[in-house]
Amino acid sequence: MLAKRIIPCLDIKDGKTVKGINFLNITDVGDPVELGALYAKMGADELVFLDITATNEKRKTLSELVTRIAKHINIPFTVGGGISSVEDVSVLLSCGADKISVNTSAVKNPQLIKELAGQFGSQCVVLAIDTKCIDGEWYVFLNGGRIPTDIKTIEWAKQAVELGAGEILLTSMNHDGTKDGFALDITRTVSEAVNVPVIASGGAGKMEHFVTVFDEGKADAALAASIFHYKEIGIPELKAYLKEHNIAVRY
Numbered sequence: 001m002l003a004k005r006i007i008p009c010l011d012i013k014d015g016k017t018v019k020g021i022n023f024l025n026i027t028d029v030g031d032p033v034e035l036g037a038l039y040a041k042m043g044a045d046e047l048v049f050l051d052i053t054a055t056n057e058k059r060k061t062l063s064e065l066v067t068r069i070a071k072h073i074n075i076p077f078t079v080g081g082g083i084s085s086v087e088d089v090s091v092l093l094s095c096g097a098d099k100i101s102v103n104t105s106a107v108k109n110p111q112l113i114k115e116l117a118g119q120f121g122s123q124c125v126v127l128a129i130d131t132k133c134i135d136g137e138w139y140v141f142l143n144g145g146r147i148p149t150d151i152k153t154i155e156w157a158k159q160a161v162e163l164g165a166g167e168i169l170l171t172s173m174n175h176d177g178t179k180d181g182f183a184l185d186i187t188r189t190v191s192e193a194v195n196v197p198v199i200a201s202g203g204a205g206k207m208e209h210f211v212t213v214f215d216e217g218k219a220d221a222a223l224a225a226s227i228f229h230y231k232e233i234g235i236p237e238l239k240a241y242l243k244e245h246n247i248a249v250r251y
Contacts, residue, residue: 003250004214004242005045005221006235007199008228010035011052012081015065017229018052030229032065037072039228042235044075045250048169048199048223050101050128051081052144063095070096078126078169084112086119093120101169103128104142107151110163117164122196127165129153131186132173138186145173154189161194168194169223172202177226179205187217199223207233207241214247 010017010032017032036047049069066079079092080101089100106113106127116125130141131153138153157168170190172183182203191198197220200213204224213219227233239249 002220003045003248004219005199006043006210006238006249007046007048007221007223008035008039008044008235009048009050009201009223009225011050011225012065013052033068033072035229036069036077039235040073040075043239043251044235045221046075046098047073047077048101049077049079051079063091066092066095066097080126080128084109086115089116089120089124093124099124099126099167101126101128103130104147106160106165107140107142107149107156110159113160113163113165117166122164122166125165126167126169126199127157127160128169128171129157129190130171130173131183133183133186141173153186154193157190158193161196165196167197167199169199169201171223175203176201178203179227181205181209182213182217182219182222184212184217187213187219191218191220197221205232207238210238210242211245211247214242 012032017030017035032049039047076098078099078101079097083089083100083102084105092100113125130145131138132141140149140151140153140156142149170187175183180203182200187200199221200217200219201223204227210222213222242249
């Protein structure tokens with residue numbers, strides 16, 4: 001059995017780590033490099049850094065920040081936000097990122113996924129999907145959850161994997177920041193529909209939520225932010241808890 005991954009997420013705005021609820025009410029929670037280094041030391045398997053305003057404000061993820069992160073962190077990390085070309089990815093990878101995440105730009109230009117996978121390999125391309133359940137159906141949202149589309153999440157996930165996405169970061173906007181648990185239904189549906197790893201995101205509040213998203217949601221990894229930022233759950237304690245519940249994790 002492949003080990004399940006625990007991935008702290010650091011949303012970046014103006015060079016600071018921030019957190020919100022349902023993608024709103026953003027507050028500052030600290031320096032991303034310091035937090036990332038702390039999580040790596042505590043046993044995080046990977047890290048995700050997302051510039052949450054990059055696409056909306058039409059600017060690129062800062063390569064300087066990625067360079068700083070790479071100097072202080074010894075575990076794989078993914079960077080996303082405002083990435084829209086092969087050139088963008090080339091810069092970020094040369095600065096030290098292991099993987100990149102695309103969202104809005106990939107929806108607007110699906111061939112971008114194919115281009116990036118062809119140039120850098122599928123293992124480098126993470127498709128981020130911000131999804132919201134409306135009248136019982138899950139739809140894709142763009143620009144940090146600000147713009148709705150009529151694209152159904154499951155169909156987009158399958159298309160993106162066919163184009164070359166090597167991993168899916170699936171964030172439920174309904175659950176984001178609520179700490180009421182992950183969106184098990186859509187996570188399971190996507191996980192069963194594609195043959196690449198699926199990272200569940202949105203809603204982590206208790207250690208048992210991780211057990212259920214791995215068991216019932218069929219996720220390969222679970223991503224969380226506020227519970228780590230506010231020290232509500234420690235990564236070593238979480239991994240010990242998962243092991244006790246027969247979830248394979250890395251130590």
